[in-house]
Amino acid sequence: MTPITVLVSVDSNSILLGAKEFVTYLRNLVANYNMDSLVTVLETVSLGSYNGVTVQVLPDDVYYSIKSKDDVRKIVEEHLLKGRQVWDLTIDKSSIKPAEKFELKEIRIVTRNIGAIDPKNIGEYIARDGYFALSKALKMKPEEVIKEVKDSGLKGRGGAGFPTGLKWELTAKVQADQKYVVCNADEGEPGTFKDRLIMEGDPHSVIEAMAIAGYAVGASKGYIYIRGEYYNSVENLRKAIKDAYEYGFLGEDILGSGFSFDLTVRLGAGAYVCGEETALLESIEGKSGKPRLKPPYPPESGLFGKPTVINNVETLANVPQIILNGASWFKSIGTPNSAGTKVFCLAGDVNRRGMVELPMGVTVREVLYGFGGGVRGGRELKMVQTGGLAGTFIGPDKLDTPLDYDSMRKYGVSLGSGVILAIDSSHCAVDIALNTMEFFRHESCGKCTPCREGTRLACEILEKMTKLEATQEDLNYLEEIANLTADASFCGLGQSINVPLLSLINNFRDEFLKHVNEKECPVNLCKKPEKKSKAFIK
Numbered sequence: 001m002t003p004i005t006v007l008v009s010v011d012s013n014s015i016l017l018g019a020k021e022f023v024t025y026l027r028n029l030v031a032n033y034n035m036d037s038l039v040t041v042l043e044t045v046s047l048g049s050y051n052g053v054t055v056q057v058l059p060d061d062v063y064y065s066i067k068s069k070d071d072v073r074k075i076v077e078e079h080l081l082k083g084r085q086v087w088d089l090t091i092d093k094s095s096i097k098p099a100e101k102f103e104l105k106e107i108r109i110v111t112r113n114i115g116a117i118d119p120k121n122i123g124e125y126i127a128r129d130g131y132f133a134l135s136k137a138l139k140m141k142p143e144e145v146i147k148e149v150k151d152s153g154l155k156g157r158g159g160a161g162f163p164t165g166l167k168w169e170l171t172a173k174v175q176a177d178q179k180y181v182v183c184n185a186d187e188g189e190p191g192t193f194k195d196r197l198i199m200e201g202d203p204h205s206v207i208e209a210m211a212i213a214g215y216a217v218g219a220s221k222g223y224i225y226i227r228g229e230y231y232n233s234v235e236n237l238r239k240a241i242k243d244a245y246e247y248g249f250l251g252e253d254i255l256g257s258g259f260s261f262d263l264t265v266r267l268g269a270g271a272y273v274c275g276e277e278t279a280l281l282e283s284i285e286g287k288s289g290k291p292r293l294k295p296p297y298p299p300e301s302g303l304f305g306k307p308t309v310i311n312n313v314e315t316l317a318n319v320p321q322i323i324l325n326g327a328s329w330f331k332s333i334g335t336p337n338s339a340g341t342k343v344f345c346l347a348g349d350v351n352r353r354g355m356v357e358l359p360m361g362v363t364v365r366e367v368l369y370g371f372g373g374g375v376r377g378g379r380e381l382k383m384v385q386t387g388g389l390a391g392t393f394i395g396p397d398k399l400d401t402p403l404d405y406d407s408m409r410k411y412g413v414s415l416g417s418g419v420i421l422a423i424d425s426s427h428c429a430v431d432i433a434l435n436t437m438e439f440f441r442h443e444s445c446g447k448c449t450p451c452r453e454g455t456r457l458a459c460e461i462l463e464k465m466t467k468l469e470a471t472q473e474d475l476n477y478l479e480e481i482a483n484l485t486a487d488a489s490f491c492g493l494g495q496s497i498n499v500p501l502l503s504l505i506n507n508f509r510d511e512f513l514k515h516v517n518e519k520e521c522p523v524n525l526c527k528k529p530e531k532k533s534k535a536f537i538k
């Protein structure tokens with residue numbers, strides 16, 4: 001009989017859904033049914049989808065989503081014992097029943113190894129052309145490496161979309177005794193988990209890219225700044241770095257090229273603002289994570305005042321494939337101004353939440369329905385937030401907007417870090433605005449008054465609105481605060497709070513007006529606080 005492999009997605013998301021217990025139970029059942037010699041149960045990293053724990057049965061290539069031990073038993077007793085697929089647990093387009101069908105154009109560049117290799121086994125990475133790009137780059141001149149990255153059109157996936165090759169070129173041009181490469185793995189954006197899954201599932205691709213960047217710009221030291229609670233990513237990265245040193249891909253005289261590069265992991269304490277590049281540098285230097293005045297920018301004066309390249313995890317994970325396959329291959333994917341793919345994180349009220357890599361220019365609708373299978377529970381879609389919590393809220397009329405670096409300028413829709421948050425008709429726009437502003441109030445580092453006070457005032461007005469106690473004047477003042485805070489704040493955090501707030505007000509003005517004029521919440525979520533009887537007032 002053909003041997004069967006059962007892969008169970010055991011990553012930081014699915015562990016919370018019981019993945020580890022399911023693996024133990026699955027192995028016990030396999031042993032009880034005397035199938036050990038035929039069935040191998042392996043733990044793997046993210047398999048992309050998060051409604052339950054994802055299980056893949058090979059060679060049949062069937063994906064299941066399991067939520068209980070009963071589900072595990074069904075797979076063993078039906079699929080493994082009798083060869084019958086368990087349809088009600090199967091993840092595929094027919095089980096998702098999309099409201100509208102879309103052909104998903106999934107292209108896996110940065111996620112190509114995720115789920116396909118054991119991230120803790122450097123041999124498996126090498127077997128899939130790992131470190132071939134580094135070896136190739138070391139035979140090129142540094143300026144040729146930079147040209148390849150520049151010509152590829154790769155832009156930063158951390159949110160700002162700055163051309164990566166240009167950033168490297170600016171850093172390379174500065175003369176200095178010491179330069180650095182920093183990987184921004186802070187990933188504080190709510191709803192974003194792609195960097196974590198890339199580092200968990202394919203840590204060597206980030207390490208290889210950082211060594212290539214170091215060679216290109218003349219840096220001999222690198223830091224990966226990662227939030228401390230990303231335990232699995234940290235563990236896998238540390239193991240991968242250790243192995244890369246042992247194999248001679250890091251350290252002194254890499255592959256006999258004369259180039260040396262050291263890499264260290266630094267843990268952050270989980271402040272959103274520490275994802276801002278200069279706050280991140282302060283944090284690595286051991287100071288309080290607060291943004292610096294720019295200019296000078298990091299390529300000129302970065303870590304410890306030295307020229308520094310800072311790139312996002314996803315940006316870096318593209319680099320080895322660009323060096324191996326060439327700039328024109330990469331440019332042929334996506335749109336003319338936005339080359340390559342984007343890893344999207346789909347969250348909220350959809351049938352299927354998870355991560356998917358698609359070519360730049362894909363529409364919001366394609367991600368939402370093609371991957372997400374439409375809105376959960378057959379409810380109506382009310383709005384979608386794209387790009388992260390600092391991104392735009394759009395109504396269902398904008399679902400056909402292509403997501404790329406031009407979408408903000410052309411259609412007012414953010415690409416940002418690639419989050420797509422679906423919100424169904426049971427939610428209130430004012431309540432969502434309050435939730436969003438509470439996040440920014442909490443994460444404001446307090447260094448500058450406009451952001452510190454602006455986020456506080458916005459929350460106060462929105463709280464009043466959710467208690468149906470605000471007036472039209474309050475709404476006008478809220479809009480004024482949003483603009484003033486954005487204009488006068490010191491860093492990108494305060495500078496972007498107007499984007500979610502004003503897009504909500506503009507798209508759902510009727511709803512805001514109902515709260516302030518008619519003292520009514522259309523979905524009945526916001527209520528006037530109950531008056532206490534005088535007897536209880538001291």
Ligand SMILES: Cc1cc2nc3c(=O)[nH]c(=O)nc-3n(C[C@H](O)[C@H](O)[C@H](O)COP(=O)(O)O)c2cc1C
Pocket residue numbers: 155156157158159160161162164184185186187188189272273274275276277278310311312313315316491492493
């Ligand atoms: C408040 C704030 C938070 C940010 N958080 C992140 C983050 O978590 N990860 C990230 O890569 N970039 C983040 N950025 C963007 C970085 O400042 C920087 O642009 C990015 O790391 C550059 O890398 P890239 O060119 O590869 O995108 C943040 C920016 C701001 C203003």
Ligand code: SF4
Pocket residue numbers: 273291443444445446447448449451452489490491492493494495
């Ligand atoms: S804008 Fe906000 S987060 Fe940025 S420096 Fe000012 S207070 Fe700090």
